[in-house]
Amino acid sequence: MVKPKIAPSMLSSDFANLAAEADRMLRYGADWLHMDIMDGHFVPNLTIGAPVIESLRKHTDAYLDCHLMVTNPIDYVEPLGKAGASGFTFHVEAAKENWQELIHRIKSKGMRPGVALKPETPIEEVYSLLEAKDPVEMVLVMTVQPGFGGQKFMPEMMDKVRSLRKKYPSLDIEVDGGLGPSTVDLASSAGANCIVAGSSVFGASYPAQVISQLRKSVQD
Ligand code: DX5
Numbered sequence: 370m371v372k373p374k375i376a377p378s379m380l381s382s383d384f385a386n387l388a389a390e391a392d393r394m395l396r397y398g399a400d401w402l403h404m405d406i407m408d409g410h411f412v413p414n415l416t417i418g419a420p421v422i423e424s425l426r427k428h429t430d431a432y433l434d435c436h437l438m439v440t441n442p443i444d445y446v447e448p449l450g451k452a453g454a455s456g457f458t459f460h461v462e463a464a465k466e467n468w469q470e471l472i473h474r475i476k477s478k479g480m481r482p483g484v485a486l487k488p489e490t491p492i493e494e495v496y497s498l499l500e501a502k503d504p505v506e507m508v509l510v511m512t513v514q515p516g517f518g519g520q521k522f523m524p525e526m527m528d529k530v531r532s533l534r535k536k537y538p539s540l541d542i543e544v545d546g547g548l549g550p551s552t553v554d555l556a557s558s559a560g561a562n563c564i565v566a567g568s569s570v571f572g573a574s575y576p577a578q579v580i581s582q583l584r585k586s587v588q589d
């Protein structure tokens with residue numbers, strides 16, 4: 370069985386107090402910290418880059434699950450590797466023909482490669498990246514349009530999760546967008562084991578309770 374990983378999205382945190390926010394989430398039971406890197410081009414929003422990851426790394430040993438919503442992911446491998454990123458998940462729509470080189474470089478910088486796909490991208494587009502000599506080790510199925518927190522979960526994306534889980538019983542399958550206590554069961558029963566949650570965790574009166582509810586859904 371694949372292990373549950375609960376990853377609060379730091380996009381919903383107070384960026385001016387990032388180290389304290391990260392620490393709080395880890396105390397509340399988070400497994401990973403999900404870091405949304407946006408370039409203002411691949412998506413219409415601009416967030417953080419390697420300098421912020423580097424600063425945060427000085428304050429925590431946590432797994433930094435970096436989700437790259439950028440047009441040229443290859444340009445970020447070297448700086449993020451140096452900064453201390455743990456996972457490097459790029460979008461298949463941005464990888465084009467150089468994905469083999471990209472995966473190879475991510476691994477050579479000591480990071481774990483993952484691939485993400487937008488809602489309109491068919492799941493078949495990631496299969497070759499899972500069957501390559503140097504495969505990706507996680508697939509992130511977007512359950513909202515990438516770019517912003519606080520959007521509505523798209524249940525129709527669960528067909529992708531089901532197809533993936535059927536083919537890859539031990540793969541890390543991550544879902545991202547609109548996840549919370551009311552939607553997580555749909556994702557976990559489809560086969561997702563890594564749950565990203567931003568507004569449902571940070572907006573809760575008791576975030577620790579939400580994190581444990583998310584974990585329980587994946588475990589049951
Ligand atoms: C959206 C980001 C998500 C986002 C999730 O582009 O990839 O990680 O922060 O936020 P919620 O959980 O609020 O939908």
Ligand code: ZN
Nearest residue numbers: 405436545565
């Ligand atoms: Zn994300």
